[in-house]
Amino acid sequence: MSQHTPSSEERPHIPVAGVVYGDTIYWITIAATVIVIIGSVISFVTNNTYIDPTYMLSSIWEGKTVDEIWVGAVGAAPNGHWYLSKLATGNGLTAFGIALGVFSVIPAILAAGYVLFREKQVLFAILALVAALITTWAMIA
């Protein structure tokens, strides 16, 4: 291993791109977690749910497929970001929180890529952009 004792004992400079990436993901994920907690509470405490949690759990234990569960609950399986139109319900809000947590990677990579580009690390900035594009494509495709 090429690890060795440094001559300088000063604290190394933390790469700004790493800090930007970490901070962006950190705060969006915490916001998403709070939304997920609120959504879960609404799902279980109130009747304001898109799909009844009891029906969902019993269907899973019965071994039904995802499509069968959705068809049985709301008549059709979703194909897209269904939760965006159901934010007032517990399930919708919980799913939105999870999606927001997953989404946090995209702005974080783009922000880090921008910083890398400003620091003239063009190769890594392009790689960050490619990673963000692949993730965005997976989200909208």
Added chain:
Amino acid sequence: MTDRFAEKLGLSASYWEESLNKPVHYRVVRAIPGAILFLLVGFTGGFFGLGGGWAVVPVLNLVMAVPLKVAAASSGVLLAIGNAAAIWPYIVKGALIAIFAAPWMIGQVIGGILGAHILAKVKAAFVRNILIVLLILTSLKLIARGIEGWFGIDIPLL
């Protein structure tokens, strides 16, 4: 040759080691073999559905000479990016069951924050020992899964 490639990419850095109270400088080596191994890790993850988390840290640490703590932190970043792209099809098809995923997400976030703070403070040797135990357990689980699939038997292993 490969080290020259890593040098060209500027893959050397430093971090402050809390447990030693001094900075550690490191230089990444064998970038090309590392990239090939990551390709294999991604392929096995996608083909067998095993997930690549178990292999990222060893590749970074043992092959590319990245210090263990940096490898552990970097693997989190790599897995987050890879998994974020892979999880969207499940979300849009309604296959991500919110009532199951919610407790996992809350636990993952709280555990992740605690783990990251602890990782920064403990000695690298301690992290290495835990990692060895986890890798052995993961290997046993994967071998058991393979035997189950091959012989059609059920091995009661976690």
